Amino acid sequence: MSEIIVAGFGGQGVLLLGQLIAYGGMLEDKEVTWFPAYGPEQRGGTCNCSVVVSKEEIGSPVVSKPTSVIAMNTPSIERFENDIVPHGLLVYNSSLSEIKSDRSDLRIIAVPANEIADKLGSSRVANMVLLGAFIEATGIVESTSIEASLKIVISERNHHLIPLNMQALKEGRAYQ
Amino acid sequence: MARKLMRGNDALAEAAILAGCKAFFGYPITPQNEIPAYMADQLPLRGGVYLQAESEVSAINMVYGAAGAGARVMTSSSSPGISLKQEGISYIAAAELPCVIVNVMRCGPGLGGIHPSQGDYFQAVKGGGHGDYKLIVLAPGSVQEMADLTILAFDLADKWRNPVMILADGILGQMMEPVVFEEDLKINQVEKPWATTGAIGRKPNIINTLDIVPESLEQKNIALLTKYDEIRKQEVRWQEIHTEDADLILVAYGTSARVARSAMEEARKKGLKVGLFRPISLYPFPEGEISRLASSKTEFLTIEMSSGQMVEDVRLAVNGKCPVHFTNRLGGMVPTVEDILEKIEEIYEGSDH
Amino acid sequence: MDIVFQRPESMTGEQMHYCPGCTHGIIHRLVGEAIDDLDIREQTIGIASVGCSVFAYDYFNCDMQQASHGRAPAVATGIKRVLPDKMVFAYQGDGDLASIGMAEIVHAAARSENITVIFVNNAIYGMTSGQMAPTTLIGQKTTTTPRGRTVSEAGYPIKMCELLATLDGVTYLERVSSHDAKHILQAKRAIKKAFEIQQGGKGFAMVEVLSTCSVNWGMTPIESMDWLADNMIPYYPLGVFKDVSVEEGV
Numbered sequence: 001m002s003e004i005i006v007a008g009f010g011g012q013g014v015l016l017l018g019q020l021i022a023y024g025g026m027l028e029d030k031e032v033t034w035f036p037a038y039g040p041e042q043r044g045g046t047c048n049c050s051v052v053v054s055k056e057e058i059g060s061p062v063v064s065k066p067t068s069v070i071a072m073n074t075p076s077i078e079r080f081e082n083d084i085v086p087h088g089l090l091v092y093n094s095s096l097s098e099i100k101s102d103r104s105d106l107r108i109i110a111v112p113a114n115e116i117a118d119k120l121g122s123s124r125v126a127n128m129v130l131l132g133a134f135i136e137a138t139g140i141v142e143s144t145s146i147e148a149s150l151k152i153v154i155s156e157r158n159h160h161l162i163p164l165n166m167q168a169l170k171e172g173r174a175y176q
Numbered sequence: 177m178a179r180k181l182m183r184g185n186d187a188l189a190e191a192a193i194l195a196g197c198k199a200f201f202g203y204p205i206t207p208q209n210e211i212p213a214y215m216a217d218q219l220p221l222r223g224g225v226y227l228q229a230e231s232e233v234s235a236i237n238m239v240y241g242a243a244g245a246g247a248r249v250m251t252s253s254s255s256p257g258i259s260l261k262q263e264g265i266s267y268i269a270a271a272e273l274p275c276v277i278v279n280v281m282r283c284g285p286g287l288g289g290i291h292p293s294q295g296d297y298f299q300a301v302k303g304g305g306h307g308d309y310k311l312i313v314l315a316p317g318s319v320q321e322m323a324d325l326t327i328l329a330f331d332l333a334d335k336w337r338n339p340v341m342i343l344a345d346g347i348l349g350q351m352m353e354p355v356v357f358e359e360d361l362k363i364n365q366v367e368k369p370w371a372t373t374g375a376i377g378r379k380p381n382i383i384n385t386l387d388i389v390p391e392s393l394e395q396k397n398i399a400l401l402t403k404y405d406e407i408r409k410q411e412v413r414w415q416e417i418h419t420e421d422a423d424l425i426l427v428a429y430g431t432s433a434r435v436a437r438s439a440m441e442e443a444r445k446k447g448l449k450v451g452l453f454r455p456i457s458l459y460p461f462p463e464g465e466i467s468r469l470a471s472s473k474t475e476f477l478t479i480e481m482s483s484g485q486m487v488e489d490v491r492l493a494v495n496g497k498c499p500v501h502f503t504n505r506l507g508g509m510v511p512t513v514e515d516i517l518e519k520i521e522e523i524y525e526g527s528d529h
Numbered sequence: 530m531d532i533v534f535q536r537p538e539s540m541t542g543e544q545m546h547y548c549p550g551c552t553h554g555i556i557h558r559l560v561g562e563a564i565d566d567l568d569i570r571e572q573t574i575g576i577a578s579v580g581c582s583v584f585a586y587d588y589f590n591c592d593m594q595q596a597s598h599g600r601a602p603a604v605a606t607g608i609k610r611v612l613p614d615k616m617v618f619a620y621q622g623d624g625d626l627a628s629i630g631m632a633e634i635v636h637a638a639a640r641s642e643n644i645t646v647i648f649v650n651n652a653i654y655g656m657t658s659g660q661m662a663p664t665t666l667i668g669q670k671t672t673t674t675p676r677g678r679t680v681s682e683a684g685y686p687i688k689m690c691e692l693l694a695t696l697d698g699v700t701y702l703e704r705v706s707s708h709d710a711k712h713i714l715q716a717k718r719a720i721k722k723a724f725e726i727q728q729g730g731k732g733f734a735m736v737e738v739l740s741t742c743s744v745n746w747g748m749t750p751i752e753s754m755d756w757l758a759d760n761m762i763p764y765y766p767l768g769v770f771k772d773v774s775v776e777e778g779v
Contacts, residue, residue, distance in 0.1 A: 019352065031354070032354060059441065060435040061434060062510050199607070227606070229603065233600065237603035238606050239607060241596075241605060241606065372574045372592035374573065380589075384577075384586055384593075384594070384595040
């Protein structure tokens with residue numbers, strides 16, 4: 001069972017990133033839950049969601065001990081890195097955040113997501129770069145499932161943006 | 177059938193439309209806002225009426241009118257708004273009008289907070305408003321059940337001429353999970369010869385809750401109680417997991433039951449014989465089933481996001497046959513698997529199992 | 530023998546509980562006659578409110594719902610929205626409509642709900658035995674203004690027609706009186722028109738009928754009719770406060 005927290009600033013596509021993992025898992029016939037931290041937390045500028053992907057029925061949808069954290073900014077790293085289970089995974093956006101972790105047991109992947117996204121022409125796909133690095137590191141869902149999920153999540157009039165998102169996903173997967 | 181990833185509030189709203197809901201009257205309050213938004217978007221396109229009322233008080237009275245006119249009708253709100261609806265709910269129960277009322281619970285008391293809670297259990301199952309009456313109360317534990325129990329709620333409301341409450345919480349409303357809707361769902365259309373639809377070729381129908389003659393009102397009270405007794409016989413719903421060999425049975429509903437289930441699995445991995453009993457109908461409460469499980473060889477642990485409400489009903493059902501423990505979180509906090517495991521281990525250390 | 534006068538078909542034969550000198554019975558009859566005249570009895574759903582007219586469901590020979598205090602316009606909305614082809618009327622007193630039910634009447638009017646409201650204003654709470662109403666006149670004695678209503682303690686009476694006339698959603702508002710035959714005939718015309726407006730799908734219509742409460746006013750029936758004419762009409766002037774039905778061609 002994978003228990004994931006995705007966190008960052010509002011507007012970075014945090015909730016969408018989490019939904020794509022959930023959709024992708026569902027399309028692969030796994031059990032999934034997605035739960036957003038709602039309310040004033042969003043107004044405070046930070047934003048996060050819990051995603052659980054499992055072969056079995058899922059109990060709690062609220063993740064307190066994540067197996068993985070995808071952090072899009074420094075406050076998110078600071079808030080969640082100590083909750084990660086031993087030998088868990090931290091994927092973070094090194095374009096916007098610094099890490100001063102005491103955790104020597106974590107697998108940490110730093111991805112300059114904004115720089116990569118900028119090279120592709122839009123910093124808005126930085127979330128997809130991180131998602132690419134995350135699925136490459138975990139194998140949690142196939143990139144084809146993410147592509148299928150994008151078609152569902154993104155409204156029809158924005159479907160022309162899917163190739164750009166998939167390119168960002170690919171760059172993220174290739175980045176080590 | 178294809179699974180769709182949906183938010184609990186959206187799945188509930190879609191299910192209501194599939195169940196033949198023809199009118200929705202609401203008022204904004206977090207964390208149920210997706211329900212009226214979905215209804216406003218979809219209901220007018222699918223043969224129904226959406227109306228944003230001027231208050232929760234008005235919304236529930238619009239429900240009274242529409243239900244009295246024979247329509248399948250729903251309203252939704254969150255805790256403070258449900259408090260405002262209580263007078264209307266009492267009238268609806270007294271007039272025996274079928275309708276569905278959704279409470280996506282948030283934490284209180286007062287304005288409280290917007291985070292999930294189970295603090296409205298007493299209000300939902302014991303009456304809530306003035307006078308002697310009961311709602312049928314259903315507690316979903318997943319997004320799929322947000323949909324399925326809503327469809328059931330409309331059928332039960334019509335079957336018993338009684339308001340039915342869906343008692344959910346902020347997590348169930350906001351979370352997304354895969355959900356499957358039955359294709360070609362058959363709507364159980366019930367004849368409503370009592371409805372005020374215009375007295376064409378018949379005597380007038382009167383929807384009324386006033387009766388100032390005590391002898392007469394007492395008979396109506398007794399008739400209601402008789403109905404509630406019958407509901408208690410026929411409509412109890414629950415889920416049991418690993419209760420057969422359990423020496424500690426967790427009792428929880430809704431979101432708490434989700435966390436309890438994970439805790440139970442962790443405890444089983446440690447060799448502890450823990451089971452889970454999840455009431456699905458909170459009224460009628462599965463008291464007979466809990467009583468059946470209570471023996472000198474078992475103990476119970478009730479888990480709630482409240483100060484301890486359902487635990488009173490568990491104790492009444494257990495009736496002193498074995499210990500009933502309790503653990504909780506409050507104020508919008510959700511119990512963690514670790515919280516519950518810790519309590520489980522504490523109980524095992526203190527007992528002679 | 531020719532029948533020259535009989536009970537409207539839209540009324541039951543139930544004996545009314547109203548006190549001597551109260552004009553609720555007359556106003557009920559006017560509503561019944563209007564429903565008969567328009568031949569809509571079988572299409573009509575009425576709403577009784579809380580107050581002296583709470584038992585109206587026993588007196589009107591059509592489908593009826595009894596609403597909680599002040600909520601008749603919300604109940605009417607619920608019915609009308611699911612049965613838009615039926616005729617829906619609410620019958621409310623001044624405590625019900627102008628105090629506890631202020632939000633419901635204002636918003637039903639603002640939405641231009643296609644309903645008919647009969648608002649009976651007798652400047653007092655009758656059913657609960659004579660407390661101050663939102664329409665109690667300055668100086669008027671009630672059980673809760675034993676030395677007469679004062680502005681400093683209780684503010685001013687509310688003029689509902691004038692208040693609602695400011696709302697764009699309103700189609701027709703008229704204030705009439707029930708204290709003598711001439712005014713009763715005018716009240717009948719207004720009530721019938723309010724139903725016709727609904728029949729034409731033209732939106733919200735309300736008729737305010739000034740009424741008496743001789744028992745709680747502490748007067749004989751005749752004195753109370755005179756008191757209405759001498760005291761209520763100067764404060765609550767009669768007439769049409771809004772009528773956009775004509776522009777729309779009723």
